[in-house]
Amino acid sequence: MSFLKKPSISHPGLPKNDIGLTIRDYEGAMSTLCAGCGHDSISSAIMQAYYELSVEPHRVAKVSGIGCSSKTPTYFLGGAHGFNSVHGRMPSIATGANAANRELNYIGVSGDGDSLSIGLGQFGHAIRRNINMMYLIENNGVYGLTKGQFSASADRGSTAKKGDANPYSPIDPVMLAISLGCTFVGRGFSGDKEHLVPMLKAAIRHNGFAFLDIISPCVTFNDHEGSTKSYAHTRANLRETVHADFTAHHEEIVAQIDPGEYKKITMHDGSRVGFQRVDESYDPTSRISALSYIEEHREKGEVVTGLLYFEESSSEMHSVLGSSQQAMATLPYKKLNPGAETLARIQSRWR
Amino acid sequence: MKPTDTARPDHFHQVVDCQWGCPAHTDVPHYIRQIAQGDYTGAYLENRKSNVFPGILGRVCDRPCEPACRRGRLDEEPVAICRLKRVAADLSDDIREFLPPKGPSNGKRIACIGAGAASLTVANDLLPLGYDIVMFEQHDKPGGLMRTNIPSFRLPADVLDDEIALVVERGVDLRLNTKVESMQALIDEGFDAIFVGTGAPRGKNVELPGRYDTDRIHIGIDWLEEVAFEHTKSIGENVLIIGVGNTAMDCCRTSLRLGGKNVKVMARKPRNWFKASVWELEDAEEENVDIIINHAPKEFVVEGGQLKGMLFDKLHYDIDDNGRLSDPTVIEEVFIACDDVILAIGQDNAFPWIEKETGLELTQWDTPVVHETNHSSSIDGIFFGGDAAYGPKNIIWAVEHGHRAAISIHKYCEGEDISDRPPRGLNLLSTKMGIHEWSYSNDFDDVPRHKMNHVDLVRRFKDIKIEVELGFNAEQTAREVERCLNCDIQTVFTEKLCIECDACMDICPTHCLTITENGEEDDLRGRLRAPANNKNQILTVSDALPQTGKVMVKDEDLCVHCGLCAERCPTGAWDMRKSRISIPYAFQK
Ligand SMILES: Cc1cc2nc3c(=O)[nH]c(=O)nc-3n(C[C@H](O)[C@H](O)[C@H](O)COP(=O)(O)OP(=O)(O)OC[C@H]3O[C@@H](n4cnc5c(N)ncnc54)[C@H](O)[C@@H]3O)c2cc1C
Ligand SMILES: Cc1ncc(C[n+]2csc(CCOP(=O)(O)OP(=O)(O)O)c2C)c(N)n1
Ligand code: SF4
Ligand code: SF4
Ligand code: SF4
Ligand SMILES: [Mg+2]
Numbered sequence: 008m009s010f011l012k013k014p015s016i017s018h019p020g021l022p023k024n025d026i027g028l029t030i031r032d033y034e035g036a037m038s039t040l041c042a043g044c045g046h047d048s049i050s051s052a053i054m055q056a057y058y059e060l061s062v063e064p065h066r067v068a069k070v071s072g073i074g075c076s077s078k079t080p081t082y083f084l085g086g087a088h089g090f091n092s093v094h095g096r097m098p099s100i101a102t103g104a105n106a107a108n109r110e111l112n113y114i115g116v117s118g119d120g121d122s123l124s125i126g127l128g129q130f131g132h133a134i135r136r137n138i139n140m141m142y143l144i145e146n147n148g149v150y151g152l153t154k155g156q157f158s159a160s161a162d163r164g165s166t167a168k169k170g171d172a173n174p175y176s177p178i179d180p181v182m183l184a185i186s187l188g189c190t191f192v193g194r195g196f197s198g199d200k201e202h203l204v205p206m207l208k209a210a211i212r213h214n215g216f217a218f219l220d221i222i223s224p225c226v227t228f229n230d231h232e233g234s235t236k237s238y239a240h241t242r243a244n245l246r247e248t249v250h251a252d253f254t255a256h257h258e259e260i261v262a263q264i265d266p267g268e269y270k271k272i273t274m275h276d277g278s279r280v281g282f283q284r285v286d287e288s289y290d291p292t293s294r295i296s297a298l299s300y301i302e303e304h305r306e307k308g309e310v311v312t313g314l315l316y317f318e319e320s321s322s323e324m325h326s327v328l329g330s331s332q333q334a335m336a337t338l339p340y341k342k343l344n345p346g347a348e349t350l351a352r353i354q355s356r357w358r
Numbered sequence: 359m360k361p362t363d364t365a366r367p368d369h370f371h372q373v374v375d376c377q378w379g380c381p382a383h384t385d386v387p388h389y390i391r392q393i394a395q396g397d398y399t400g401a402y403l404e405n406r407k408s409n410v411f412p413g414i415l416g417r418v419c420d421r422p423c424e425p426a427c428r429r430g431r432l433d434e435e436p437v438a439i440c441r442l443k444r445v446a447a448d449l450s451d452d453i454r455e456f457l458p459p460k461g462p463s464n465g466k467r468i469a470c471i472g473a474g475a476a477s478l479t480v481a482n483d484l485l486p487l488g489y490d491i492v493m494f495e496q497h498d499k500p501g502g503l504m505r506t507n508i509p510s511f512r513l514p515a516d517v518l519d520d521e522i523a524l525v526v527e528r529g530v531d532l533r534l535n536t537k538v539e540s541m542q543a544l545i546d547e548g549f550d551a552i553f554v555g556t557g558a559p560r561g562k563n564v565e566l567p568g569r570y571d572t573d574r575i576h577i578g579i580d581w582l583e584e585v586a587f588e589h590t591k592s593i594g595e596n597v598l599i600i601g602v603g604n605t606a607m608d609c610c611r612t613s614l615r616l617g618g619k620n621v622k623v624m625a626r627k628p629r630n631w632f633k634a635s636v637w638e639l640e641d642a643e644e645e646n647v648d649i650i651i652n653h654a655p656k657e658f659v660v661e662g663g664q665l666k667g668m669l670f671d672k673l674h675y676d677i678d679d680n681g682r683l684s685d686p687t688v689i690e691e692v693f694i695a696c697d698d699v700i701l702a703i704g705q706d707n708a709f710p711w712i713e714k715e716t717g718l719e720l721t722q723w724d725t726p727v728v729h730e731t732n733h734s735s736s737i738d739g740i741f742f743g744g745d746a747a748y749g750p751k752n753i754i755w756a757v758e759h760g761h762r763a764a765i766s767i768h769k770y771c772e773g774e775d776i777s778d779r780p781p782r783g784l785n786l787l788s789t790k791m792g793i794h795e796w797s798y799s800n801d802f803d804d805v806p807r808h809k810m811n812h813v814d815l816v817r818r819f820k821d822i823k824i825e826v827e828l829g830f831n832a833e834q835t836a837r838e839v840e841r842c843l844n845c846d847i848q849t850v851f852t853e854k855l856c857i858e859c860d861a862c863m864d865i866c867p868t869h870c871l872t873i874t875e876n877g878e879e880d881d882l883r884g885r886l887r888a889p890a891n892n893k894n895q896i897l898t899v900s901d902a903l904p905q906t907g908k909v910m911v912k913d914e915d916l917c918v919h920c921g922l923c924a925e926r927c928p929t930g931a932w933d934m935r936k937s938r939i940s941i942p943y944a945f946q947k
Binding site for chain 2: 009010011012013014015016017018019020021022030031038041042043044045047048050051197198200224226227230238239242
């Protein structure tokens with residue numbers, strides 16, 4: 008890790024966003040991850056996305072579990088709220104926080120170990136509850152923090168740094184999320200910000216649980232030949248299927264793209280996600296089509312990327328529960344806790 | 359774009375803005391680092407190698423390096439390069455033992471006319487090679503304008519004496535009080551080569567009504583010379599200085615020390631068009647000199663042989679969209695009373711002592727035709743340098759001319775082709791000491807530039823010899839050195855190692871790095887991570903990267919050489935390497 012603070016000096020010509028901030032206002036502390044870790048690159052893409060959306064950093068809540076990936080919220084949006092929780096338990100914390108304050112913008116950062124091994128149960132239920140948040144798995148196929156053991160996303164036959172092959176079949180979080188009914192599912196690559204940033208922007212704006220699986224090479228334990236999550240292997244086998252582009256509601260889509268290959272979907276707040284289908288046979292609004300397409304290409308060893316499944320969701324947690332429109336955190340205490348008498352009255356109904 | 363050829367010595371040299379901007383190419387970041395480490399003698403010698411007079415230049419250099427300094431482009435003031443030079447000079451040990459002595463005589467005799475900065479540099483460079491240098495100086499002391507015109511409150515005589523001695527005492531045959539009256543006679547003496555370093559000695563006059571009706575109108579550079587030689591010791595209370603260049607600044611401040619109470623500098627144009635350096639203007643204004651803009655001299659008002667004042671046309675200008683001044687219109691006529699007028703509007707070359715018969719070719723302005731890099735004239739074996747070559751410039755240019763002329767003179771005497779110039783060289787050395795440790799201080803200090811302390815406004819006027827600037831104190835020095843952005847520590851890229859993880863471009867505090875598809879320069883400049891509009895600064899473009907065939911583009915403009923790109927690179931594709939540009943000198947041959 009670097010010991011010096013990142014110099015405060017910045018490019019005097021840096022552009023400002025709608026709320027007058029430059030990209031540097033979205034930075035966090037200096038990263039302590041290994042130099043070249045894909046996770047750092049994702050942090051940069053996250054900063055870029057929030058910057059471009061002109062989100063005020065202090066209106067964001069960052070939650071994470073345990074792992075190198077889960078450490079990263081410290082390294083972006085220093086002005087945001089944050090909670091670094093227990094291994095695999097970030098969804099519980101996110102659920103609680105979101106229940107208490109629906110007005111914040113939630114980002115959950117997790118790893119393949121954190122969400123697909125120890126935290127698999129929590130992950131599934133967060134999807135099922137449709138918590139209004141962006142949930143990222145920074146997927147490197149290993150437990151980076153504990154020195155490179157295979158994780159549940161490691162491909163069968165891929166090898167560890169010392170050469171041992173993985174005997175188990177992988178859990179594909181994208182397939183899992185789609186089959187569990189997630190309304191926004193995408194896959195990206197840390198080494199391709201051009202595609203990642205617009206997808207992050209759309210995910211941040213999605214009303215409901217927006218899940219992104221981001222291939223993020225571990226340079227230290229999983230960037231060798233034999234790894235299927237290395238920079239080189241990912242680049243060679245990446246298959247971009249749908250390119251998302253996100254337009255905030257007040258912007259116009261400038262480029263005219265052939266409508267046969269281009270589909271626009273308006274989101275709840277009026278902003279739009281455009282789907283540019285690189286493969287024409289692909290339909291990102293059909294679950295069946297998505298699942299079979301991804302499976303087909305996985306068999307060929309290809310990593311399908313893009314905004315793979317999307318549907319307008321109206322059933323995020325609060326609307327299902329019919330909870331208060333106003334954030335509970337800001338309700339006056341009397342309203343939040345009507346007192347023992349009211350409780351007694353409610354209980355008496357079941358006596 | 360084609361991959362940048364970083365092996366060309368000028369490529370990395372250009373990144374070291376100050377060194378590139380310095381006419382003599384002093385390795386500024388290197389000597390600043392030496393000062394930081396307490397090696398003042400080393401820093402002095404590093405300076406002396408290229409600029410010969412560090413103590414003098416550390417006080418009065420025109421410092422073209424400072425406007426060039428990278429920190430200035432980051433919304434800040436440049437590093438106080440010149441002030442730090444003075445620190446090295448003030449704290450250096452005696453360096454005599456490190457200077458090459460005069461070499462065994464090679465039997466060649468060189469005449470240097472004038473004992474100013476240019477001639478002294480020629481002597482400095484040729485002595486070690488065994489040349490016999492005969493230096494002719496009309497005055498009784500060497501130094502040229504540095505002695506006669508730069509006032510001692512800016513440049514004390516002992517500093518001048520010491521640094522001139524370091525050249526002369528090594529064996530220059532200095533002939534004081536010896537004016538060269540005839541070039542032909544000198545040629546006839548059979549020198550192997552002649553160097554003309556006689557400066558630009560003629561101050562410009564102003565021909566207006568009343569000019570010759572009084573003896574209270576002075577030509578600035580002549581008047582300063584009279585003051586320097588203590589022939590003039592006083593001036594009237596009310597003084598007008600005509601012109602607003604650096605000479606005017608010295609004239610007004612000198613007037614204040616000789617009895618002037620109400621001193622005005624009269625400028626024809628608005629402030630942004632002044633010729634004087636910003637710091638000289640500041641120093642004059644600190645001493646309560648009035649600077650009056652938009653006044654054109656019209657007439658000297660003399661009654662009964664006594665100067666009463668001057669008439670001026672007060673002017674109005676418009677500034678057009680391109681920031682250019684319109685032709686002025688006259689608003690009114692203004693009378694300003696005064697006892698003395700000093701004309702400080704420029705200098706001309708003059709060579710009344712060079713006969714036509716010598717065949718010296720002159721330009722339309724009566725300056726000699728001088729070759730731009732080798733300083734030869736139309737006469738074989740006669741070279742010009744300093745203000746004598748192309749008109750008035752400054753000390754550091756005079757020194758650089760001296761270096762170039764010395765190379766030419768040596769080649770000429772050896773029978774070599776003087777237009778075949780020795781090349782510059784480049785040496786790169788990694789500064790990596792450990793995983794995130796470098797042999798330079800990559801964590802620069804973001805404090806603002808330190809201000810020079812001055813002798814107070816009462817005491818400084820008591821004696822013209824009191825040096826106004828006190829120099830940096832230890833704490834100012836310790837922090838100012840850390841303001842340097844280490845532009846000589848180059849980012850060196852090895853494309854075949856890059857795995858395109860983006861870490862370097864993500865960490866870069868000034869967004870200098872971009873990995874993108876290649877393209878033409880203008881197109882590329884438009885696609886970088888941050889605006890790259892400063893075309894004076896190079897884009898360094900790599901060869902195609904192994905994984906995607908994209909290129910790594912670095913906009914050199916605002917790199918702060920923090921080394922973070924190299925610290926965050928997993929494969930060592932970036933390395934921080936110290937560049938040393940080797941500048942050839944005659945004595946190295
Ligand atoms: C008022 C003033 C202030 C200045 N301030 C600065 C400053 O702060 N910083 C800066 O960098 N520059 C300054 N300059 C400019 C700088 O002084 C000159 O550019 C520089 O000194 C030129 O050096 P030189 O060797 O070419 O000539 P000079 O210094 O002019 O030396 C020429 C020498 O030749 C002698 N000489 C001339 N003709 C003959 C002859 N026929 N025979 C024998 N000897 C002869 C002269 O007496 C003189 O000693 C200033 C100039 C002036 C006028
Ligand atoms: C309850 C618990 N069990 C095990 C661990 C040890 N542990 C720390 S990080 C980690 C795996 C992290 O892997 P992943 O989520 O993929 O993160 P990465 O470091 O790869 O980004 C494990 C098993 C723990 N901290 N807590
Ligand atoms: S161990 Fe791997 S995952 Fe963890 S910081 Fe290092 S490169 Fe990143
Ligand atoms: S040294 Fe590297 S990281 Fe630092 S400013 Fe220069 S290019 Fe950017
Ligand atoms: S950090 Fe190194 S490997 Fe990564 S992109 Fe930069 S140069 Fe390439
Ligand atoms: Mg992992």
